[in-house]
Amino acid sequence: MDLNGIISSILKAGANDENSCVVVSCISELLMLHKIEKIYQFLIKLLNGARRLFGMLIDGAQERKDELLISTLFDTSLRFKRELNSNSWDIILDQNV
Numbered sequence: 497m498d499l500n501g502i503i504s505s506i507l508k509a510g511a512n513d514e515n516s517c518v519v520v521s522c523i524s525e526l527l528m529l530h531k532i533e534k535i536y537q538f539l540i541k542l543l544n545g546a547r548r549l550f551g552m553l554i555d556g557a558q559e560r561k562d563e564l565l566i567s568t569l570f571d572t573s574l575r576f577k578r579e580l581n582s583n584s585w586d587i588i589l590d591q592n593v
Contacts, residue, residue, distance in 0.1 A: 499530070499538045507545040517548040523566060524557040532562045539569050 510516030520542065526535050543549050551570060553563055567573050575590040 499526075499534065500541075503538065503541050503545065506542065510546065514547065516546070517550060518542060518546040519550045519552070521552045523551050524554040527558045527562060532565065536565060536569070539566065543569060 506518055510518065520539070523535065523539075526538070530538075539549075539551065549570075551566065553566065555575070572591070577588045577590060579586050579588060
């Protein structure tokens with residue numbers, strides 16, 4: 497997987513849209529395929545080129561130290577929880593991470 501090529505494609509796609517936001521929903525999966533250093537550099541390059549970046553990790557899918565390191569790149573950390581309430585799932589946003 498060519499991460500530099502992915503960065504170029506992402507930044508090129510949003511270059512003319514000042515309202516664009518990059519959502520990286522596969523950080524946990526990338527950490528399974530690449531070393532933490534490579535993913536950290538990948539995210540730094542995206543942060544430097546993107547107007548807005550939203551990253552997502554799967555709780556417990558990576559080592560806690562890797563999770564903490566990645567979270568330092570972002571302004572805030574949010575945690576979504578699902579709870580079964582009667583017959584439906586409630587999604588709760590927890591900012592106390």
